Amino acid sequence: MIDVLYFAWLRERIGAPKERVETDAATVADLVTELKGRSDAHALAFSDMSSVRVAVDQELTDMNTPLAGAREVAFFPPMTGG
């Protein structure tokens, strides 16, 4: 089981801040493919991956990252702090 977190407009489009996902996905990209199949809202949220960033276990990373041992994966748009 992996906790999948969503922030900003990804959270709004998916309609939830978090969901628990049973998955055998090997990488973040594989997980995204699975998530897109969950609902139209998921498919829309992940339709333009150029504006989606990912953190695995709270470390900023990229879509090729392996998920072995990961507990938490977060998807969000490019950050706008400061």
Add this chain to the structure above:
Amino acid sequence: MSVRVQSEPFDMGEELQAFTAAHSHSGAVVTFSGLVRDEGGTLSRMEIEHYPGMTEKALTSIRNEALTRFALDGAGIIHRFGTLVPGDQIMMVVTAARHRADAFAAAEFLMDYLKSRAPFWKKEFGSDGEGWVEARTEDDVALNRW
């Protein structure tokens, strides 16, 4: 001060005074404070979302990187989340160094990094409707100079 993430307002004068008192042997202290713009009167409020847990880690790691790269005696970051209105302070960074060049450079470094590497997202509400603030390519370009 090191790193603080909070919804409550902060008093920049008090924070600066405490930081300066703790770095009384430094020759230079630089501060930067970011405020909510009113966008010509069209913005009524801003909501800042963040990723609790990761935010503190990311800010700590950005601060540690600044301490490694520059000849600093200290550095601090405060960043707010939640609902803010025009004129509110969103965040501040403060650096202390023996000489001003390191203090200025480190403050800019901290700002450039926390703009696009700290998990905050801003949503604006105003007379033009509401919308998420989009990241600017200049912010990514700004990272490349370090």
